[in-house]
Structures are given as structure tokens and as C-alpha cells.
Amino acid sequence: MPLEGLRGGVYAIIDPVTDWLARRRVHPNLLTTVGFLVTISSAFAFHQHHVRTAGFLILLGGFFDILDGRVARLTELGSKFGAFYDSTLDRISEVAVFLGILSLYNDQRMELGDVGMIYLIMLAMAGSLMISYTRARAEALGLDCRVGLMPRAERVVLIGSASLFFGEAWNGLILKIVIGLLAVLTNLTAFQRIIWVYKHGAGVPLDDPAPARAAEPAAATSPGPVKTEVERL
DSSP states (O other): OTTGGGHHHHHHHHHHHHHHHHHTTOOHHHHHHHHHHHHHHHHHHHHTTOHHHHHHHHHHHHHHHHHHHHHHHHHTOOOHHHHHHHHHHHHHHHHHHHHHHHHHHSSTTOOHHHHHHHHHHHHHHHHHHHHHHHHHHHHHTTOBOOOSSOOHHHHHHHHHHHHHHHTTHHHHHHHHHHHHHHHHHHHHHHHHHHHHHHHHHTTOOTTOSSOOBOOOOGGGGSSSOSSOSSOOO
């Protein structure tokens, strides 16, 4: 995962915020809900062609996405429902973002090149959902599958940064490039996970009690909620 090495630095920056929230016993589900609403609002911003605002909202929603997991660990308020609730809202918000980007191109100002963007956006959305599904299905089989180039954190950073810093500059060239990359790399990541599960699960009986585990840094194995902060699915 390309952003894995930055995790420690990000945590060091936001630790004062997470500590403050934990001392006040702010429930992580509340942070999850706020982050969801912020991210959902970015879809409307895309629809209104406020691309830079949409990018800011996506990154802000990602910030709350990190906070909820960290606070859950510090307060020990994490639960199976919390992990399920968080992952479910992540999927809904991701679909909303892609639909918002889709509406950015699907209007009366469409040019010939934008028609192709609609297909790329749909491919990127499908690939993103398949990344989540392959991991969730692997976990149901006792396999902790986190491999791949384009997990959630990377998708959030790419779309958010491209939108915030470049907006519709150069006819939206940077965002178009990012969507094109996501269309390819999300589906490649889903395929990588299929191969990983094949290598670790082929020939293994369904009732095997010893699940295979992908290599994870020590911070990701600490007690707390089921999901990690930077990359849920």
C-alpha cells in the first residue's frame, strides 16, 4: 500500500486532536457519521461544478475517517457494530462521490471526450467496490486480505487532492488522469486480491481454523475496533 509508510507521520500530527476527543469520550460512531455527511456533501459540490470545494470535503471526510478509528482505540468504545457501520457508510459515501463526479461530466456542456469519462468513472466505481468486496469475502473465509495498489486511503487522497489543488484547470485534465488511473488500478487491485486469496486459500477446507494473514505493521495489530484507521477495505 503506497501510503502505508506515511501512517506514523499522520498519526503524530493528529494525535493531539484524537487525545482531546478521547478525553471527552466523543463516541467514534458520531465521528463516523460526521465524516459520512461531509463526504456525501462533496457529491453535491461536484454536481454544482465546485470541484475544489468537493476535493476539500473529500479530504476532510477522510480526516474524520482516521479520527473515528483512533478514538475508538483510545476510548475502547469500538464494537463490531461500529466497524460494520463505518465500513457500510464508507461504501455509500464512495458511491456518492463517484456519482457526483459522474454528474460533473453528464450535463449539457459535455464534449466528445467527456463521454468516455463516464465509462471510466463507472469502471473506477466498480473497481473500488470490488476491492471492498474481495477483502470482505476473504475475511468471511478467515483470510485477512489487504494487498493491492489502490486501497481506500489512496483513492481518497488521489481524488481529493486532484480536485482540491487543480479543480477544473486545463479542462479538468488532472482529475481526468486520476479517474483513468483509478479505472485501471482499482480493478487491478481487485484482481491482485483474487490471486492472493487463491495462493492462501486454494485447497484449504472451509472449516480450517487457522486463517492466513497478510503482513501488517505492528500498529495495525493493536487492540481496538475490527478495522484500521487508514484503510478499511
